[in-house]
Amino acid sequence: MATNLILGTVLLLCLIAVAWPFLFYPLLLRALPTVPEAPVDGPPPTASLLFCAYNEAGAMPEKLANLAMLKQRHPALEILAFDDGSSDGTGDLIAAQGDLVTLLRGPGRSGKAYGMKQLAARARGEVLIFTDANVLLDGEAVERLLARYADSEVGGVLGSLYYIGAEDSATASVGSLYWRIEERLKDEESRTGNVLGADGSIFSIRRSLYPDFPDSVLDDLTVSMAVVFAGKRLVKAKDVIARERLVTARKDEYRRKVRIAARAWHTHAHLRPQLQRMAAVDRFKYASRKIVRWFGGLFILVGAVAAGALAMRMSPSLYLAGALCVALLLWIGVRAKSGPFAALVDVLIAYAATLQGVAKAMTGRTVTVWNPAQSR
Template sequence: MRGLDLFFLLVLILSIVAVLWPFLFYPMILRVLPTRAEQPGRGLAPSASLLFCAYNEAAAMPDKLANLAMLKHRYPGLEIFAFDDGSSDDTAALIAAQGDLVTLVRGPGRSGKAHGMKQLAARAGGDVLIFTDANVLLDEDTIDSLLARYADPDVGGVLGSLHYMGEGESATASVGSLYWRLEERLKDEESRTGNVLGADGSIFSIRRTLYPDFPDSVLDDLTVSMAVLFAGKRLVKAKDVIARERLVAARGDEYRRKVRIAARAWHTHSYLRPQLRRMDGLDRFKYASRKIVRWFGGLFIATGALAALALALSLSPWMALVGVMIAVVLLALGLRAKGGPLAAVVDILIAYAATFQGVIKAMRGRTVTVWNPAKSR
């Protein structure tokens, strides 16, 4: 084999390893790491405030408010705050009608979730701040199970587990569900071995004294949860704290959502970089494996495909041509399919492409502050 062919083969192998790293090799490494046990403590359970932001979530509000009423009944001392980000539907009116349950803070217009959460955190009086999303429903034992983990004084933040509903409605929903099950298992292993590297907005909590200051342009879920690690405390995951959310079923909605999230995530990464560099070696390894490698997955797939094409050309131009034609046909069939393996593969490729597009967008100085609910949810 010629030197150039060896180079392309090496590039192909490294690209495959990089794409599989967050979902195969990284979990294998985590499983052999020792367990870092939590230390039980004593004393009264801390007080809590639950916060969420909403924009045009009128369709979700009846179920959300009923869910909050159930939580308040189970935990009477719970404070609940909501921020309305200039909704043009009945979201604010529905929340305001439950003034004895939820304290509503109205925004001046579209200012974004990060701005809204900061407004709510400034008003909250609980020892622990619990963050969730407007379209998420929490299981009845959520509050007690979350607060119990704060008995360990070294624990500064606690995540819950997100369970998606509507998995079988489309290939996009099925891929999203599979991805999130893998993500939840990764967080379980990260928690067992020390720290989880960042939270999503479905359900997480921190001690109020650790809540940081940050600009409105960053991803508040990542920024706030990482502040726990930067303060020298543990960020852990509670398997028995369950949040439930409906999956996005349409490819267009999911693509736009992933571009938006990735753009804000990379922008947030840039903002947090000085503090990330001061983390210990294990946490830096976790962060790079679960986040940075994944953000560039689209680039690794493209690089691997080009290396495979170059190898095929060196063997036989006709073989390369046939391979390209087969790939194009399969891609076209997958785009048209409503379900099945081909549709799932196409949705995975689309997800990687959207994530990489968002990263490139952020690298060019662009980010996203406001959001819109997915119509296909």
């Protein structure tokens, strides 16, 4: 009886841990008070828009047209790009638009963190706007983003990412659902004080807050968290819209998540001393949205073992029936291209990839360079 109680408790705790970032944490966030912003009158700050590219020739025509539209609306906007040793002519496409974009060419494969540092060192704007080579910004994005800096306590502003192509595959559908949840969590975090970290699709900081960091870290997380460490607010603007096409192939998404998780955990280790000095509410947010999620795969694995052991103790027939049922569902999901079973498999794959990336980083390995997904 005692063993059954222990197994049941372990299973319950694992279920709570897996659900925590998506169910319990959002509920607790909604109970926190709103921290208002205090804008003042004055001209908007000047801005520089930065992005890195590697073998993005297919995305460049649309990207450059998008940048031209933004430049027309904001003639003073400085635009800088870093080409990380592309072999498909990406750098040449950007260089051909020299009156629009200032191009820096890397010495070879150096990685995004290295490239962004080079761009930030060259930028002259009071606000640095970071985006990706395959991301398109809505026409009003820049002015709406800069407007949030009217509050002197705001040190960084995130935008909202809208994914395109959610209907193209189960992998894309799961990715879209995950990101919609992520966007809502960031909205609530912003309302209650600080968002705990940005992704590279669209975010910005005051240039004076740009930190120094090694090339091996996840620059999006490192740079955005520098705002919080400096005692300023990192907020999210719902009306600053960026758009990006989803990854549709499982193998591409798996590799992408392994890479991001490895670099995120490596970055976490690098930032640990500063993270420990954050306010209690920010430490709670960081642990809930990041650390608990990074180990979601482990919680699923431990919970599955506990459930299997509990079923075996109750009835070997129950254990066998449950195991066969799970195996059948996974087999159907692996073969299916859409539907709930395919989505279930993609969720499990995402957790497995994240756990693999974290384990990789814990052994001292990380990923510096990146390759664009071919299935976008």
